Each structure stands twice: as C-alpha cells, then as structure tokens.
Amino acid sequence: MSDLRETVLEAIRMIVNRHPRLAPRIEALAAQAQGRSAQDLADFIEWKRYQGMDLAEIFTSIYAEGRWGRDEAEPEGYFSGTGTRTPEIAGAYVAALRSFAAEFGHPPSVVDLGCGDFHIGAQIRPLFGAYTACDIVPGLIERNRQRFGVLGVDFRCLDITTDDLPHADVILVRQVLQHLSNRDIAGFVRRVAGVCRHLVVTEHWPALDGFTPNAVKPSGSDIRLAQGSGVVLTAPPFNLAVQGERRLCAVPEVGGVIVTTAYRL
Ligand SMILES: C[S@@+](CC[C@H](N)C(=O)[O-])C[C@H]1O[C@@H](n2cnc3c(N)ncnc32)[C@H](O)[C@@H]1O
Structure with a gap:
C-alpha cells in the first residue's frame, strides 16, 4: 500500500514538475480522491519534495525547476515569479x-x-x-x-x-x-x-x-x-x-x- 502511495505521489510530482500551472488542479483532484483537503496534500507534496534539504538547497532547486516560471531570454534561467x-x-x-x-x-x-x-x-x-x-x-x-x-x-x-x-x-x-x-x-x-x-x-x-x-x-x-x-x-x-x-x-x-x-x- 505504501509502495502504491509512493508511486502515485511520484507520478503526481512528475506531472506537476512538467506542468506547474496544472499543479493546483491536480493536487485538488488527488486530495479529493483521498478524502483530504487540497491544502493538506499540497503541503505534503512540498514537504516530501524538499524533505532533508536545507533552505539553500530548497530555493536553488525551486529556481532550477522553474517553479515560479521561466524567462526563456534568461541564459541562467533565474526567474523570481x-x-x-x-x-x-x-x-x-x-x-x-x-x-x-x-x-x-x-x-x-x-x-x-x-x-x-x-x-x-x-x-x-x-x-x-x-x-x-x-x-x-x-x-x-x-x-x-x-x-x-x-x-x-x-x-x-x-x-x-x-x-x-x-x-x-x-x-x-x-x-x-x-x-x-x-x-x-x-x-x-x-x-x-x-x-x-x-x-x-x-x-x-x-x-x-x-x-x-x-x-x-x-x-x-x-x-x-x-x-x-x-x-x-x-x-x-x-x-x-x-x-x-x-x-x-x-x-x-x-x-x-x-x-x-x-x-x-
Ligand atoms: C519570490 S522571490 C522574490 C524575489 C524579490 N524579493 C522580488 O520581489 O523580486 C523569493 C526570494 O527569496 C529568497 N529566499 C528565500 N528564503 C531565503 C532565506 N532564508 N534567506 C535569503 N533569501 C531567501 C529566494 O531564494 C528567492 O530569491
């Protein structure tokens, strides 16, 4: 059961990584399916995503993954939202x-x-x-x-x-x-x-x-x-x-x- 949960979470994480704009909808649907509030799940996903990282690693990864969006004109890819x-x-x-x-x-x-x-x-x-x-x-x-x-x-x-x-x-x-x-x-x-x-x-x-x-x-x-x-x-x-x-x-x-x-x- 916990393997299945991990697999589902990994799939959600992959979709959200590729399509950050879909994140709120996907997280809400996943939460609904589990009988939890969308925010509980969103917090859980964030917590899992950054588990074990310090703040410098978390924000470096946020920029690297373009979580606040991207500016294609930026060679280094930094975009603060x-x-x-x-x-x-x-x-x-x-x-x-x-x-x-x-x-x-x-x-x-x-x-x-x-x-x-x-x-x-x-x-x-x-x-x-x-x-x-x-x-x-x-x-x-x-x-x-x-x-x-x-x-x-x-x-x-x-x-x-x-x-x-x-x-x-x-x-x-x-x-x-x-x-x-x-x-x-x-x-x-x-x-x-x-x-x-x-x-x-x-x-x-x-x-x-x-x-x-x-x-x-x-x-x-x-x-x-x-x-x-x-x-x-x-x-x-x-x-x-x-x-x-x-x-x-x-x-x-x-x-x-x-x-x-x-x-x-
Ligand atoms: C959403 S951006 C806002 C950037 C800028 N203040 C602006 O309004 O354009 C948040 C910034 O805070 C930085 N940040 C987050 N936690 C920090 C911390 N503990 N110490 C220093 N900077 C931090 C992040 O790396 C990121 O660059």
Whole structure:
C-alpha cells in the first residue's frame, strides 16, 4: 500500500514538475480522491519534495525547476515569479518606494533581503544610498554580481533566518517570507530587531483584512494563499513589536492582493 502511495505521489510530482500551472488542479483532484483537503496534500507534496534539504538547497532547486516560471531570454534561467515581472505590480511598488525614500531627506541606506533575480532591485536602486542585496541561492548571487555589479550594489549570500543581518536605514523583504515556514520566519524576526529603523515587508495576502494570519506550512515554493492565509508579522506567533505601521501599496494579484507595509521598529 505504501509502495502504491509512493508511486502515485511520484507520478503526481512528475506531472506537476512538467506542468506547474496544472499543479493546483491536480493536487485538488488527488486530495479529493483521498478524502483530504487540497491544502493538506499540497503541503505534503512540498514537504516530501524538499524533505532533508536545507533552505539553500530548497530555493536553488525551486529556481532550477522553474517553479515560479521561466524567462526563456534568461541564459541562467533565474526567474523570481510574476510578482517581480508584472508591470502593474512592479510599477506600484517602485512608485510607493520612491515616495517612501523621498521622506528621508537623503537617499537612505538599504538592505534588500531575498533580492531574487533583481528585476525589481535594479529599478529601485537609484532611490537609495548604500545598497546591499542578499539571497540564499549562491548561483543567483554570483549571476547578480556579474549582471548588476555596475549598479554599485553589494551582493551577499546569506540566510535571513539564521545569519546576522547587515545594518541599514531600511530593510526590504519582498515576497520572501510568504514562502517560509513559521519556524523560519520566527528566525528572521529574531534577527531583524535592532538592525534597522524601517522594515518594509511585501506579502501576497488573500484579502486586505479578515483572514487568518500565519497558517502553518513547510518552507517551499508555495504560499499560504490556498489556505486563505498570509504572513502578518505583528500577529501571533511572531508578534513583531513595532512603533508604527502604514500601508505603502496594495495591488490585486491572482486570488488576492500584494500588500506592502512599512513598519517603524
Ligand atoms: C519570490 S522571490 C522574490 C524575489 C524579490 N524579493 C522580488 O520581489 O523580486 C523569493 C526570494 O527569496 C529568497 N529566499 C528565500 N528564503 C531565503 C532565506 N532564508 N534567506 C535569503 N533569501 C531567501 C529566494 O531564494 C528567492 O530569491
């Protein structure tokens, strides 16, 4: 019986790998057949897929398998997702950060955590003074150094859940935490206090309000949207202590809204 289960899971995994866009439908059907919720199965598949891997291996594999999509024009194949490339989404974020950065009276220093393919980073780089961009995927950081080194950005490979974070006026963390388990997010929250005055977090939520925050999920390519949940750092179990918060922008995106919040720490 367990052999059969493994075979079925392997078949599902192969189909989902080849056709990532079919994943939600396939997972829902498989879950229905087993009398489980689609999210239970999706979590189980992610957990099985990344079982035994550390976070660097997980996100390296996500890029290698093109789980967030592909850009055929990219020789190295790195693609950080549609939230990075869709002009309305990226444009709203860049405009919001332009206004935010202008409030400082001087170009503030920034640390961009989980900088990904730097499609967004390259657009906001001129708004800031010293710019440090970090990601956990070594090959991606090397590619960014080669491609964007000319922009005067200090690219570093680090794990935001376990490593010390660089200090700056502003820390940006855009569509990163949504992919992490609550345990990993808690590691980030412990590290971020004391390294900046302003933390700007972008997360894909199911709605602007009225949802259950911080549902349990494994770290991986998925986010909490299918569970009707999203990451809210000021809610349990993280309870990030802030002196103030305000919404910088909110843009509708598949199944919800991409929200950027500035926290004063
Ligand atoms: C969906 S992409 C977003 C990229 C970028 N922030 C953007 O909005 O375009 C998430 C990125 O976070 C990185 N990441 C995930 N966990 C991380 C961790 N623990 N430490 C550093 N980077 C991480 C991934 O490698 C990936 O590049």
